[in-house]
Amino acid sequence: MAAKGYRLVGTTQITYDFEPCEPNAYEYRVEFAAGKQFRERDEYRQFLHSLGYKTFWKNINLNLSLGKIKVRPWAEGTGKAAFSPGSYGKELLIVEKQRDGKRFELHTGLSDRIGYYRTLRNAWIFTSFAGLVLLLAVAAGRLPKSLPAIAGGVGLALLGIVPGIDYSFVVRDFLQEKRIHE
């Protein structure tokens, strides 16, 4: 969209809102922020604003709910359980920067990248694991043997396994690189 001359101006749960601008005037990076605790997410966002970046929250719906509590075992500290609208529905952080010809990356250090991709890997593996748990519950008779339950379990298991494995390789490669470089 940015290359076509559209600038992001807002997001809702199901939409992205754009306004026309010069093509490639802005560039965007997306960060998986669901692993951060609530206060840290806000501090990080303010830090990005202090650098002149603009940010937008976006939901990903990559959570398991227990009633009104969203469960995220891969997250840090109190981020493992989201209780309020301030915590869930804000899993992705879209960061906008005015294009100035300089490299735009949010995570450049090896240690930082390892930590970030580990969180992503764990989130996807958890998704796959949740699907397997669902299938086991159906097989063990704990849940009714219904098509939606089986399809949901298979879907979750398959949805998470490919990116989970992919990010595992990414983390492994960075760890190997870290043996030699910082």
Next chain:
Amino acid sequence: MRDNIQGGALTETTFLIMLAVFQPRHGYGIMQFIEEKTHGRVVLGAGTLYGALKALGRKGWIKPLKPQRDSRQKQYVITEAGVGAAIQELHRLQQIQELAFSIIGGAAQ
């Protein structure tokens, strides 16, 4: 206890940030300082810088200054403990440099 066991060696990113805040600087200023002084070799990502500033703050090696009026930019400055750690790192790097020159010697010129 040897340096490599107790984790005495600082990463390049950490040391550069500490050098940048010998003078009070905000986040963007730190990024610019490092990019300029390394001639573009080191360009810090915002996420990496944020994490490093938090870690250095927790260690007590840098501290935030009170934001000035009408400014949302928080400035950071090195603490006394941070200066001590930076001096220690400088000595460590000097030792390594002397060793490297003694071995590689003329080939490095």
